[in-house]
Every structure is written in C-alpha cells, then in structure tokens.
Amino acid sequence: METQQTEKKLCYFCQNKIEKIDFKDAYLLRRFMNSQGKIYPPKRHGTCTHHQRTLANAIKKARTMALVPFVAR
Ligand SMILES: [Zn+2]
Incomplete structure (x- = not known):
C-alpha cells in the first residue's frame, strides 16, 4: 500500500x-466518474x-437505480 505523502x-x-456516501446524490457521484461513466x-x-x-458501491447502486450511466463502451 502506498502511504507516501507526496501529494x-x-x-x-x-x-x-x-x-x-448517498447513492442518490448523482451529482456528487458524477464528479468521480468520467464522461463514459467510469470511476x-x-x-x-x-x-x-x-x-x-x-x-464504488454507491456508484454501483446508483447505476442500478439508473441515476448515473453505466460504463459506455
Ligand atoms: Zn476518505
């Protein structure tokens, strides 16, 4: 595990x-996802x-509820 404090x-x-993390907070979750819906x-x-x-769990749940997009390929 990297625990260096370089950043x-x-x-x-x-x-x-x-x-x-509230999975219903799609706006927040989207901030941690790229345009393709990837984390x-x-x-x-x-x-x-x-x-x-x-x-990741919240996003998974949000995807199931169609609050955030699935990974588009
Ligand atoms: Zn933390």
Whole structure:
C-alpha cells in the first residue's frame, strides 16, 4: 500500500466527514466518474481506499437505480 505523502490532496469524503456516501446524490457521484461513466482512479481525487470502496458501491447502486450511466463502451 502506498502511504507516501507526496501529494497533499486529501480525500474529499474524509475532509467533509462523509461516512456514508448517498447513492442518490448523482451529482456528487458524477464528479468521480468520467464522461463514459467510469470511476476515476482514486489518485485523481486523492480519495482514500476506504472511501473509494464506499464510492464504488454507491456508484454501483446508483447505476442500478439508473441515476448515473453505466460504463459506455
Ligand atoms: Zn476518505
């Protein structure tokens, strides 16, 4: 695991003390997805491992509810 502090970027969710990511918050989720509906790699936003996993779950759920697009290929 890389825990080097080369980047000062902080996890958005840690910063805002968001423990549970609301999958209904499509606007927020979209910020962590590219135009094709893919989730950006955690490094891009400095999201920590814990929240990246939570985020991925929220996005998965949001996709099921058709709130955010599926990965377009
Ligand atoms: Zn975090």
